[in-house]
Amino acid sequence: MLEKISLAIKRIEELSRSKRIRVISHFDTDGITSAAIFSRALKRWGKEFSLQIVKNLESEFINKLNDEEILIFLDLASGSLEHLRSKKTEVFIFDHHEIAQEIPQNVMMINPLLDSDERISSAAICYLFAKKLSNENMDLANLAVIGMVGDLLEKDIGKYFSDVLNDAETVVKKGLLIYPSTRPLNKALEYSFNPYIPNVSGRREGVIELLRDAGIAADNGKYRALYELNEEEMTKLITAMMLRSPDKSNFEEMIGNIFLVKFFNKLEDARELSALVNACSRMDSPETALGFCLGNKTFKEDAEKIYIDYKQSLLSALEYVSGTEKIEGRDYIIINSKDKIKDTIIGTVASIISHSPLYPAGLVVVALGYNEDKIKVSARIVGKKGRNVREILSRAVVSIGGEVGGHPNAAGCLISKEKEEEFISELRKVLDVEVVRV
Ligand SMILES: [Mn+2]
Secondary structure: OHHHHHHHHHHHHHHOOOOEEEEEEEOOHHHHHHHHHHHHHHHHHOOOEEEEEEOOOOHHHHHHOOOOEEEEEEOOOOOOHHHHOOOOOOEEEEOOOOOOOOOOOOEEEEOHHHOOOOOOOHHHHHHHHHHHHOHHHHHHHHHHHHHHHHOOOOOOOOHHHHHHHHHHOOEEEEEEOOOOOOOEHHHHHHOOEOOEOOOOOOOHHHHHHHHHHOOOOOEOOEOOEHHHOOHHHHHHHHHHHHHHOOOHHHHHHHEEEEEEEEEOOEEEEHHHHHHHHHHHHHOOOHHHHHHHHOOOHHHHHHHHHHHHHHHHHHHHHHHHHHHOOOEEOOOEEEEEOOOOOOHHHHHHHHHHHHOOOOOOOOOEEEEEEEEOOEEEEEEEEOOOOOOOHHHHHHHHOOOOOOOEEEEOOEEEEEEEHHHHHHHHHHHHHHHHHHHHHO
16 A cells, blocks of 8 residues: 555646646545645645635535546545546545446546555554655544544554554553543543443532542542553453443443554544534534644634534433323334434434443344435444444335445435435334344
């Protein structure tokens, strides 16, 4: 991949003498951090470019792109090769998603899946590109760490990732994955909704009791932060939490590496930064997220405000869900929020519900939210085992049309709003039939 990156640099250098550069990136944390790294690197390289952040890559969008420009895609496009084949310009893709079709002549693909077993985020790929351009860009390594965490690729530390961690001077510590790990422990636990901890999340007395059981005391009324605990204290805290957890199988996911990176000259939890960047994008302010990543102080203030709003709208969405009438089957629930929950947070809402202790393992959760003339559908499974929700959605859209993406336990699709009733009825048919067969 590193050789491919060198080739790409050479080719972009040649082409950019006569053509402008257009960069297109994805709107999640990995896409935003990729865009931040790439645009800063291009600027330092002295290149002129324009940048666009998109929720997804649709064929109409690709068709409208100007053939007079060099097209560079970050964190997307590996699945859209057929549509890029007809572009009369050169295309560069820096991405880590599955390559769906044959790579066309006019496309240069920089994707670790082509020659490595190590799974890294697009932000990490963009960082390797930036570092190849100049060592001056090593100050962008912290953004690559945030991108890795954003895409949940931080569990295995392979060769590329360990280089990124070194360059970023990241502090890595094993422990409980409650974030921000830099905040006083009692607050971090009380405000933790993702993950949700029964009897602790939102319950001050529950938090104090837990900390007492773990033998962690406050100093002058102030608790230390999670990352400040020593190994023994961390172990005790994990044990105390495990004793309270109804479902031990999910507990493994709550233990792992905590990553602390320097940001705005402070040591911050990469998970918290990732959540903040993600929140801004989902609240329709990807440019704020980008400005924040690029170290702009004004954007930082805005981003923090949006993050608070985001958490508030998640809470309202969850309240709406608990109060509204749901379509319930034997082992599924369908929540049709119409315009009450934003399409950009409907997936997060479905995820939180699927991790809630209120629902039985194996339950299928499907949530719908309007997105202009379309409907965003998100499906999750409670717990780890159950039916394949990607397959369920695929079967429900056969007669309606719509592309399904995702995994067996977390999938989504976009359908046309006119098909709302038809989709729900098809979906119920698929879900009910499956029950009979089981
Ligand atoms: Mn990604």
